Amino acid sequence: MRALIQRVTRAQVSIEGELHSSIGKGYVILLGVGAEDGNEQAEKLWSKISKLRIFEDENGKTNVSLADVQGDVMVVSQFTLYANCKRGNRPSFTEAGAPDEANRLYEYFVELARRDIEHVATGSFGAMMQVELVNDGPFTIWLDTDTL
Template identity: 45%
Template sequence: MKVVLQRSGKASVTVDGEITGSIDKGYVLLVGLTHEDKKEDVEYIAKKIAGLRLWEDDDGKMNKSIDEVGGSILSVSQFTLYGDVRKGRRPSFIEAARPEKAEPLWHYFNECLEGYGLQVETGIFGAMMDVELVNDGPVTIIVESK
């Protein structure tokens, strides 16, 4: 499992002209799953993200977690995180999990985050989505289970 986490001031995802999820302060999570991922990978990543201290304290140091600053999550499934471009010019997605495996794991991931008391907004699995984000910092972290 691979998640690109971007700290944001505000963000939204739109499908067919309709906003399906939006947040103010929080994290935008671009979530990729591979065919090897299991519930344990999802649980590990959710726990890691819930506990990360990526927000500044009074001294300007990254020392506060998302719940300490009242932040929310915008979770967007993105199989293209497992695109392999080492050969040729067209990406191979052979490492990305098939939708029938990835979708339930993505939903489970979002449930795990909610289990940590976080508000989670989402895109729509498998849809063509427009993601808007104000990257705060900018802070971008890649979190992987393997």
């Protein structure tokens, strides 16, 4: 499982020109599910993300967690995190999870986040979405359960 985490001051998802969801200060998590992933990877990834200390403390050091700042979370499915561009110029997505299982794991990951965070917003799995965000810092982190 892969996640691109962006610390944001605000973010929103629109679908077909209509606002679908929005958050204030917190994380936008672009989440990719791999073909070999299961509940264990979702739990491992959320555990790591929930404990990240990437908000600034009173001294300006990144030493404060999402829970400490009562931040929001937006989780957006992003199978393109599994793009393989080794051959040619057209990406292959064969390493991404099958849609039904990927959706199940996406929903499970969201459920894990909702256990810890009061406001968790989502995109819509498989939909064409427009994601707008203000990256704070900018601060962006890439995590892959294969390397955690």
